[in-house]
Structure formats: structure tokens, C-alpha cells
Amino acid sequence: MAEKKDPKKEKKAPEEEEEDEHECPQGAPSWVMTFADLVTLLMVFFILLFAMGSIEEEKWKQMKSSLKDALGQENIPEAGIREGLDVIKEKVLDETTIHAVDEVGAMVAKEVEEIASEVEEFVFKNKLAGKVEVSSDERGAIITLSDTVMFPPGKSRMTYTGDEIIKQVFDILKQFSYQVKIEGHTDNVPMNTAQYPSNWELSAARAAEVARKLVKAGFNPTNLSIEAFAQYRPKVPNDSRQGRATNRRIEIVYQRGSIRKHMVDILRR
Numbered sequence: 057m058a059e060k061k062d063p064k065k066e067k068k069a070p071e072e073e074e075e076d077e078h079e080c081p082q083g084a085p086s087w088v089m090t091f092a093d094l095v096t097l098l099m100v101f102f103i104l105l106f107a108m109g110s111i112e113e114e115k116w117k118q119m120k121s122s123l124k125d126a127l128g129q130e131n132i133p134e135a136g137i138r139e140g141l142d143v144i145k146e147k148v149l150d151e152t153t154i155h156a157v158d159e160v161g162a163m164v165a166k167e168v169e170e171i172a173s174e175v176e177e178f179v180f181k182n183k184l185a186g187k188v189e190v191s192s193d194e195r196g197a198i199i200t201l202s203d204t205v206m207f208p209p210g211k212s213r214m215t216y217t218g219d220e221i222i223k224q225v226f227d228i229l230k231q232f233s234y235q236v237k238i239e240g241h242t243d244n245v246p247m248n249t250a251q252y253p254s255n256w257e258l259s260a261a262r263a264a265e266v267a268r269k270l271v272k273a274g275f276n277p278t279n280l281s282i283e284a285f286a287q288y289r290p291k292v293p294n295d296s297r298q299g300r301a302t303n304r305r306i307e308i309v310y311q312r313g314s315i316r317k318h319m320v321d322i323l324r325r
Contacts, residue, residue, distance in 0.1 A: 160319050167315050168192050168196055168312060172197045175188075175190040184221065188221065188225065195309050198310075199228075201218075201307075202304075212261035212264075214266075219269065225308070234279070234311075235281070236275075236308055236309065237308075238270075239308075240285065241289055241290075243299075244287040244303075255287050256284055263306065267282050
């Protein structure tokens with residue numbers, strides 16, 4: 057006789073049923089592949105960010121050299137992308153540096169005014185009004201010598217009066233140890249001689265003559281330069297005799313750039 061099966065015995069325990077329901081199939085689940093792709097993409101993304109943020113060594117050297125000149129910063133990092141950029145940012149935004157730049161600018165402006173004031177007083181004391189004028193603009197302090205008393209018409213050899221004026225002007229120039237640029241200017245009357253084919257040659261020769269006279273008087277030649285403008289930098293229109301006479305001139309310029317360099321050198325000592 058067949059043995060009867062006990063239904064209670066055939067029924068599995070709850071724990072065994074739960075294990076059967078949650079049993080994982082063989083192999084990795086499908087979401088792992090998606091996760092691996094995401095991690096790979098993130099890695100590639102960060103590598104690209106790093107590559108884009110890198111600075112070529114040669115460009116960094118050029119930037120470092122420029123920063124040293126502009127900011128006076130000697131300890132610019134040789135390498136280090138973020139370190140270098142942080143130094144630049146801190147240096148540019150540093151309030152002390154900004155204050156120093158403003159201070160130098162104020163010192164330059166004050167010195168230009170001082171030079172102009174000293175020359176103006178000198179002109180008054182030596183009764184040179186009408187022969188020597190002084191002004192200031194974006195170039196710096198400018199001493200203007202009238203061509204009508206300095207040179208004969210169409211010539212570059214200085215007159216006796218011009219020679220005496222240069223000796224007097226030297227007494228004021230030697231008080232300031234800055235670079236001086238001597239500019240030659242003419243009117244728009246055409247010049248065409250064997251010696252001076254155009255006003256370029258004439259204005260250059262007159263500027264050189266003034267430079268020679270100053271060096272002869274004792275001015276340091278390393279602080280002198282000359283520049284010729286012919287008729288192309290008129291002060292007033294060349295439509296009258298008086299206007300042309302005003303435009304024929306020699307300008308002795310104490311340049312702001314030279315004064316600024318001198319001030320910066322003093323501050324760095």
C-alpha cells in the first residue's frame with residue numbers, strides 16, 4: 057500500500073523560499089556595464105580638462121619674463137600650472153602692488169610739474185620769454201626753443217643768439233638726470249637743396265646741432281637722443297607767417313617714460 061505524503065512535510069520553510077526567490081543568476085548584472093562606461097567617460101573627461109589647463113613650457117617662460125618686467129616679481133614659479141596662475145592672480149590683485157603703481161604715477165606727474173615749474177622760473181629770471189617756452193603734455197615736460205632766434209632760414213648752423221640760449225638752457229637741464237629727447241620741427245614750406253633734400257633732413261640736422269651744443273656744454277651724451285618730424289607735427293595751422301614761425305621749433309622733452317623708469321629703479325633699491 058502506497059505511503060501517503062504529508063502535505064506539511066512537502067511545504068518548504070519560509071527561509072528556503074526567500075533564498076530561492078533572490079538567488080542571482082550566473083554572471084555580472086547588466087547595470088555593471090553601464091556603470092563601467094560612465095566611469096570611463098568621467099576619466100576621459102578629467103584627462104581632457106587637465107590637458108586643456110596645461111601651459112606649454114616655452115609660453116610659461118615668456119609669461120614669467122613679462123611678469124618680472126611688469127610687476128617686479130622675482131619669484132615667479134618655474135613650473136606648476138595652478139601655482140603659477142595663483143601667483144599671477146595674487147600679484148595682480150594685490151592691493152600693495154596697485155597702490156605702488158598709483159604712487160609711481162603720482163610721483164611722475166609731480167616731477168613733470170616740478171621740471172616745468174623750474175624751467176618757467178628760469179625763463180622769467182633770464183628774460184627768455186618769447187625765445188624759450190615750457191609746457192607739459194602726455195609726453196612729459198617740454199622746453200620749446202623758437203626757430204626764429206636759433207637758426208637762419210633754411211640752415212642748421214646755430215646763430216650766436218641760439219648758442220647763448222643753449223648755454224643758458226644747459227644750466228637748467230643739468231639739474232635733472234633723466235633721458236632727454238630733442239625733436240626737430242619745420243613749417244610746411246618745401247625744402248629742396250643739395251644739403252637738405254626735404255624738411256626731414258633739415259629738422260634732423262637742427263636737432264643734431266642742439267644735441268652737439270649741449271654735449272659741448274657738458275651734458276651727458278648717453279642721456280640724449282634726437283628725432284625729426286619735419287612739417288608733420290605742427291602746433292598751429294601753417295596758413296600764416298606767424299603760424300609757420302611757431303611751427304619752426306626745437307623741443308627738448310623730458311619723457312614721462314624715462315622719469316617713471318628712474319622712479320621705479322629708486323623704489324626697487
